Amino acid sequence: MSFREKHLWVSIVSSVAVWGWYFWFVARHLAAGWRTDDHFTATLSLAFLGCLILVVLIEAVLTFIATAITPKVERKMKDEREIHAALKASHIALMALIGLIFCVSAAAWLAGVVDDNMVGGRAVFSVNGNLMVVLANVLLACLVLTELVRAGVTLMLLRGLR
Template structure:
């Protein structure tokens, strides 16, 4: 398995586990009506992602340094570009959908109460979810599109 493919698997698995735990905790907190401590959970999840991916990728690179190959600029790069494009388009669609929901709500005079702490937490986590979904899609789609050798 190439270093790029290994890194993508690490990113996908760690991302699913850490962000899954974070958003699970977020949903539990929202059901209870408690938004306290979510900023620390977010910072903790971000730190875990950075440390685990860095250590795991570095360890894999070190262990397989003798078998390392040059990055294939052809099919591998094309797979990464296609996956990144699809992820970017999904992120744009999600952001435009969120903007449309806000515009639609204001059209009818509905308030989503984004001035209150709870509304701000929900909005921040919705934006975070959009980025996480796009990144996980990019990693998964790149893995799917990289040619098998």
């Protein structure tokens, strides 16, 4: 397995483990009545910062290990197939990100239309700090999914091009 493939696996495993736990944590708090929880924003902020630090540490340690067990010559080389696979995967991930952001935007617009025109205003979907935190987490989920798509497609292409 090349150094690039090892690094992609590090990215996939650390992202799935850490961000998977984080979004499970968010979902649990959403199910527990987030609209009335005074500590919702603070709780998720601390969990986010902890996960961000954790994913950076895990990736740094595992990348260091991958670097240590990979010959120096192999780490420096980047052949055409790796460049081509990374370019294709980045394009696919960009299209996925555009689609996800469009869906989030459409859902936010629809919620506004339903709230203002059909339900009767602020009583149902009033925008508060907790709602903005939920929206920020939805956007974060879009970024995490996009990164997983990029790493997964790159890995798939590298294995398929052998």
